[in-house]
Amino acid sequence: MLDEQGIERLREILKSDVSARSHFVNMQMISAAIQLEGDAGLTPQLEDIHPLTPSPRHPNTLSPSHLVTPSRRSASFLLAVAASLLILMLGIWLVSSFITDDSDRPSQVAGTVDREVRDTSKEPTAHGVAMVTRLVGVTWGDDQTAVEAGDALPAGRFAIQTGHAQIEFFCGATLVVEGPAELELESAIYARMKHGRLRAHVPPAARGFSIEVDDLKVVDLGTEFGLSVSPNSTGVQVFDGEVELHPSTSERRLLKSGQAVVRKAAGEYQDAQAVPESFVDIAGLESRARLQDAARYGRWKEWSDKLRRDPRLIAYYAFAEQGDWERRLACSNEPANPKLDGAIVGAREVTGRWNAKRALEFKQPADRVRVQIPGEYSSLTLACWAKIDSLDRWYNSLFLTDGYDKGEPHWQILDDGRLYFSVRPVNRGEPGPRDYKALSPSFWKPSLNGKWIHLAVTYDVDTDTIVHYLNGKARSRHAVPEAQMPSTTRIGTASIGNWALPTQPDARFAIRNLNGSMDEFVMFAAALTADEVKEMYECGRR
């Protein structure tokens, strides 16, 4: 905003200078046009105002910025203002005037929209020297940030208090580390062990991988070995192949399969008995992981069975039943209500968070689950477990009602990783406040690719608040102006993982399908507390 002086100065210039006036008018008109385009945003399309309009739904609703949208619906807000005013007076519905006003405008097809020329400096990058691929029973010290299976590890300290972690170095060497343990990852081929036990599996491709302990360097020559380090003893055992020991105090030594050495305190290395069983190997860790998997699945199952009877449930899809679903996604509510069962279109059954559990994979633009949920509600909570392969649609659907009328919620993710929840405050074509678009900061990072994440959103009509959650933590909180917060919500026909049905045989439709999988979806007629969302996450995480 200009201050008083600035305004005066501007007025003077405009009054005295014809070309300044002209420039000003040009700029203002551009702003007006931007406003008209911006208003186009997510407002309904022309055919939404009147279902009989014979134009197909265009896929250009895909615009990520809501700006390159074509014109047919763009003037809807002003048209709506004028229309409602006049309809009231005349009692006639002049749809024809909407059509003639807009139908001559060019339309765009998603594929023809130019996206920016690639800037190579903006290519996403990641850093790390290794990756955590398995965590079984791991607890973290206060000074170590918890990492998840699938996370890349940068160079630096890695410490666990209990449990086993499988670390795969980018060179190809794999360590199974047993807590308590502390390592310093130096590079993709080199680490230092402070204390703890580990078993290293080094395939030929990773030959040369080395670990250093104080004054001892263990160079692997393509093999499998164990290393244990405590304040008063260091031991190396070779289970297969051979390693080179480079003690700083004595000569280099070759250790072969079945051999072991141990050093007490500051003494010399002495031969010892190799005990391969005392080090957990990859296969052993895998079976432990399976046990942990089963335990976590059991914990979720218990929670899920309890949830089925929660009186606040609108609909709960546990994706729990094994085997042939007959293209039906059973509603898990108890008492059972088969009318709430979803119909699976396209989406494929795949393994869920645990082996014992199923999920649906949405890949094709038409993949979806159709649901029909009657009734009126007020506050809402929507939550799901999803695995996102990529956000390559402009709008990546989680749950969208077919239309977008008064009280209907839309929940999706924008291609830049922002969670997006909105409920329309007025019916299509009616004047009134615009919908409030609750947009979280972007949560997406490439390392989330293919990981199961928990997403939730609460819509609280008592406090006029919308809260987005990611993995049990509030991601953003939105205070919504009361006028934009309809107190009655409804679902009707809707899609999980996609949006709307093509209305006509040849109609094109916006590609909004989720590119990924979902293995639990729940909707409550209440705003859950932060603790309840956290519990949902804790009981459902892998």
Place this chain on the structure above:
Amino acid sequence: MEQTEIKEQFVRQLTQHQNRLYGYVYSLLGDHGRAADVVQETNLVLWRKIDEFQPDKPFLPWAFAIARFQVLACLRDHKRDRLLLDAELVEVMSDEVERKADQIDAIRAALRHCLQLLSANNRELVDRRYDRGMSVADIAEAVDRTIGSIKVALLRIRRQLAECVQQRLAAEE
């Protein structure tokens, strides 16, 4: 002409010219909410004066004249708010604004093309400011930049868009 027929004609004209009226009013007031209110007021006044409506005469000059009165009334009512233009400037600039507003559809068509040429960051800014109506301060916080830098960025974007739109319009002529 039948009374109903005249009314239908009127409604058709009024609906057809909503964007032009908005462009006119917005250009003079520079605020979306206020402009929307004034357009609505203008619609009402036009409706009340339907007796003066002559189907065989151009609709726009009449509608712009009413809109101008409404803009002036708005300036009077909001004297304390520091609006950019004063009554004198509105009178001086009205003709030119009318001419430009008449072209708003062409401007929008050009703009739609030009918006696609913006960088992702800039489009994001436009999206936040105009589509979502965020304040400059909120945007600055959201993208972790200073308010000043956002203002400058938005100004540059508008200039860039204006240039692009003008080139396109010129090319079409």
